[in-house]
Amino acid sequence: QKEVEQNSGPLSVPEGAIASLNCTYSDRGSQSFFWYRQYSGKSPELIMFIYSNGDKEDGRFTAQLNKASQYVSLLIRDSQPSDSATYLCAVIRESGGYQKVTFGTGTKLQVIP
């Protein structure tokens, strides 16, 4: 079992729809969860992070965390063609001042105009 799992996609959604990206993780001690967007040939850029169970909204993006189910998701409302990219889930466990960061393989999102 991979430590962080994401469906590789591609996930295709029409413009204006809600895109739902999912991520599961195996380490119950994980404390913080990040979503990065990565355009082809570019480096990952931070979208948002979440630490607590529940929802966190930032503009068109909502992150959802359920630690009991070891599940984190990212919703993108009103999807735009410019949202087409690979979305990486990163899970962090920190102990003794050291951050162990594990990335999923990413989900490719295609927003169809």
Added chain:
Amino acid sequence: DTGVSQDPRHKITKRGQNVTFRCDPISEHNRLYWYRQTLGQGPEFLTYFQNEAQLEKSRLLSDRFSAERPKGSFSTLEIQRTEQGDSAMYLCASSLTTQYFGPGTRLLVL
């Protein structure tokens, strides 16, 4: 632009040559990470510095790889005797708590 810079942005080398990459983190960030990313994969952890101390090194990192962070500022990643399998994007990230990535160095080993 996250404030993390990497140099060079692209490197083409012949198999067997040595290469060195540089990362300049955000100045107040004490943590610095190196990752490798190949097509269709997420970033793969290589090594981690807190200030000048290298605290963690992936088991995937062979003896041909070495990294330094003198004085806790910039960092270098050296690959000796490069192999074609080393071709990848090498990413640097710095953080206090949240990681911010540099633009990456794309390495092609011929």
